[in-house]
Amino acid sequence: MKYIGIDVGGTNLKAGLVDESGLILASQKMKIAQVDDRDSLAWTLVALTQDLCRAAGVGLEQVASVGVGVPGTVDVRSGSILYTCNLPLQNVPLRKLFHRYLSIPLYIENDANCAALAEYFAGAGQGSKRFVTITLGTGIGAGIIHNGKIYHGSNGMAGEVGHMTILYQGEPCPCGRRGCWERYASASALKRQTARALEENPDSILAAVVAENGGRVSGQSAFIAMRRGDRVGEQVCRQYIDYLAAGIVNLVNIFQPDTLAIGGGVSNEDDRYLLQPLRKLVEQESLPCGRDKMTKIVKAELGARAGIIGAAFLGKNKRV
Amino acid sequence: MKYIGIDVGGTNLKAGLVDESGLILASQKMKIAQVDDRDSLAWTLVALTQDLCRAAGVGLEQVASVGVGVPGTVDVRSGSILYTCNLPLQNVPLRKLFHRYLSIPLYIENDANCAALAEYFAGAGQGSKRFVTITLGTGIGAGIIHNGKIYHGSNGMAGEVGHMTILYQGEPCPCGRRGCWERYASASALKRQTARALEENPDSILAAVVAENGGRVSGQSAFIAMRRGDRVGEQVCRQYIDYLAAGIVNLVNIFQPDTLAIGGGVSNEDDRYLLQPLRKLVEQESLPCGRDKMTKIVKAELGARAGIIGAAFLGKNKRV
Numbered sequence: 001m002k003y004i005g006i007d008v009g010g011t012n013l014k015a016g017l018v019d020e021s022g023l024i025l026a027s028q029k030m031k032i033a034q035v036d037d038r039d040s041l042a043w044t045l046v047a048l049t050q051d052l053c054r055a056a057g058v059g060l061e062q063v064a065s066v067g068v069g070v071p072g073t074v075d076v077r078s079g080s081i082l083y084t085c086n087l088p089l090q091n092v093p094l095r096k097l098f099h100r101y102l103s104i105p106l107y108i109e110n111d112a113n114c115a116a117l118a119e120y121f122a123g124a125g126q127g128s129k130r131f132v133t134i135t136l137g138t139g140i141g142a143g144i145i146h147n148g149k150i151y152h153g154s155n156g157m158a159g160e161v162g163h164m165t166i167l168y169q170g171e172p173c174p175c176g177r178r179g180c181w182e183r184y185a186s187a188s189a190l191k192r193q194t195a196r197a198l199e200e201n202p203d204s205i206l207a208a209v210v211a212e213n214g215g216r217v218s219g220q221s222a223f224i225a226m227r228r229g230d231r232v233g234e235q236v237c238r239q240y241i242d243y244l245a246a247g248i249v250n251l252v253n254i255f256q257p258d259t260l261a262i263g264g265g266v267s268n269e270d271d272r273y274l275l276q277p278l279r280k281l282v283e284q285e286s287l288p289c290g291r292d293k294m295t296k297i298v299k300a301e302l303g304a305r306a307g308i309i310g311a312a313f314l315g316k317n318k319r320v
Numbered sequence: 321m322k323y324i325g326i327d328v329g330g331t332n333l334k335a336g337l338v339d340e341s342g343l344i345l346a347s348q349k350m351k352i353a354q355v356d357d358r359d360s361l362a363w364t365l366v367a368l369t370q371d372l373c374r375a376a377g378v379g380l381e382q383v384a385s386v387g388v389g390v391p392g393t394v395d396v397r398s399g400s401i402l403y404t405c406n407l408p409l410q411n412v413p414l415r416k417l418f419h420r421y422l423s424i425p426l427y428i429e430n431d432a433n434c435a436a437l438a439e440y441f442a443g444a445g446q447g448s449k450r451f452v453t454i455t456l457g458t459g460i461g462a463g464i465i466h467n468g469k470i471y472h473g474s475n476g477m478a479g480e481v482g483h484m485t486i487l488y489q490g491e492p493c494p495c496g497r498r499g500c501w502e503r504y505a506s507a508s509a510l511k512r513q514t515a516r517a518l519e520e521n522p523d524s525i526l527a528a529v530v531a532e533n534g535g536r537v538s539g540q541s542a543f544i545a546m547r548r549g550d551r552v553g554e555q556v557c558r559q560y561i562d563y564l565a566a567g568i569v570n571l572v573n574i575f576q577p578d579t580l581a582i583g584g585g586v587s588n589e590d591d592r593y594l595l596q597p598l599r600k601l602v603e604q605e606s607l608p609c610g611r612d613k614m615t616k617i618v619k620a621e622l623g624a625r626a627g628i629i630g631a632a633f634l635g636k637n638k639r640v
Binding site (some may be wrong): 129130151153154155156157158161163164166167170175176177179185237243246250253254255256257258279282285287293 | 399449495499604605
């Protein structure tokens with residue numbers, strides 16, 4: 001069987017036809033702005049399903065399910081979008097609307113959970129029984145996979161690890177708390193930390209790196225500067241990795257997963273500069289339980305494809 | 321059927337014969353110091369089982385299982401104690417040793433998990449599907465019950481929520497980290513905070529309360545002083561509850577349990593002074609998900625009996 005996966009992002013809507021192994025056979029991308037309202041969203045999903053089948057030469061009857069990943073809170077049982085941060089989609093009974101046009105099973109899930117599911121079935125989490133994926137982006141999303149199933153908590157909102165306070169009375173967070181992990185260890189936080197260091201060190205190699213990038217600070221700037229021998233860049237990276245480790249050790253002490261995968265652009269840094277020092281800190285700080293039983297800290301493998309593949313595999317998960 | 325539950329503590333070993341509903345039909349207590357080594361521990365468990373049956377007039381054939389709760393790390397599969405903090409018990413194949421004398425099934429579990437299981441079957445967690453218990457004592461223990469089963473993580477050590485950093489670079493913890501939650505929100509932490517306030521305010525009502533208690537600071541001192549109108553006591557309690565809330569909100573955002581129960585001596589304070597302000601903070605700070613879907617914060621109900629009842633129900637859990 002084949003699966004349709006649709007990754008609804010803040011800017012783009014990406015869709016793919018995926019086979020059992022996680023291979024994307026056909027894909028398509030469009031601006032989310034083209035979708036006006038809930039009905040047009042449902043109809044867009046239908047049109048994408050048909051287009052992808054046509055493009056891949058696959059009959060609709062071969063599609064086991066359509067899965068949709070959404071940046072927000074969903075009701076997985078009813079197949080509805082409850083709330084999204086950055087899109088005008090609230091209380092949308094998507095499954096019901098979709099089934100007016102097509103009778104293929106439709107599943108819906110939070111996007112961080114989709115990413116974790118993709119890694120579980122086709123990436124860094126294959127074979128894991130207690131698996132956690134964190135994605136470093138604007139915030140920090142997480143998906144917790146327990147015996148092959150997404151952990152939803154009692155209300156579908158579990159896994160908001162980005163809003164775990166690691167610094168009591170620290171920086172205010174838009175969520176209303178202070179000192180949330182994502183204020184310190186998301187990709188956006190790294191950029192802010194880099195920008196601050198730049199301001200304080202206008203003559204550093206870091207400043208040259210940013211200038212070469214057209215004056216734009218990116219999540220890579222500090223790492224590039226460090227590799228060129230810059231003390232300022234090194235200090236930014238070291239502090240960032242320490243913040244990242246603080247939250248990861250919290251998760252290890254709470255969940256003791258066998259594998260924890262890190263995704264998002266930042267995770268693409270060379271292992272010597274990110275993963276290796278991070279692993280060392282996690283090993284030093286997490287509770288002792290024998291070296292053979294320690295959580296493996298790995299890179300997520302599927303990159304930007306995880307959204308499509310994970311959404312597609314929502315149906316696969318249901319059939320297991 | 322009946323169940324034997326044995327709660328191995330740092331000082332005492334408490335044992336009980338428990339019925340299906342969690343009622344303790346007979347109980348016994350002894351100093352753990354009387355147990356010399358691993359063989360004598362196994363033999364003590366056998367003798368206690370026989371004594372309890374005799375005391376309650378119950379035949380051994382009516383005992384479904386013997387459960388043992390241990391303050392440390394265990395291997396639930398093999399029925400072994402791997403490591404305990406405060407007892408000289410390491411790598412003890414308890415089930416194997418016990419079965420030399422008696423063939424009743426023996427289960428072994430971490431004590432915080434036992435407390436959670438007791439509350440799940442016979443206390444504050446009845447009917448809960450996503451249940452978390454925290455116990456405020458020397459540290460903060462936790463048990464996570466997911467669909468009636470204890471969450472162990474990949475290595476049996478999950479749930480060490482006391483060693484979740486809530487204050488990056490905060491107070492050092494014996495575990496090797498800094499700023500662990502239990503350094504701020506355990507019963508011991510409350511006593512330390514009270515002692516500090518006392519030192520700084522020797523003329524406060526708090527000082528009088530402590531003097532009346534023979535000069536000993538307890539986990540109740542600040543609460544008693546607050547109820548008598550003491551500003552110093554009130555400040556200690558308010559700060560303590562704020563620390564407590566910080567970690568609880570972390571757990572709610574991560575797990576979204578339907579129910580979170582708080583045990584340990586501190587939890588016996590009048591609801592107006594502990595649970596009500598705590599609930600308000602948790603409601604304010606945890607991620608929005610509709611008032612009807614919020615985690616219920618409740619008091620654990622079984623008190624000191626939870627250890628025996630939970631250990632006893634290890635066997636009950638296995639049969640479900």
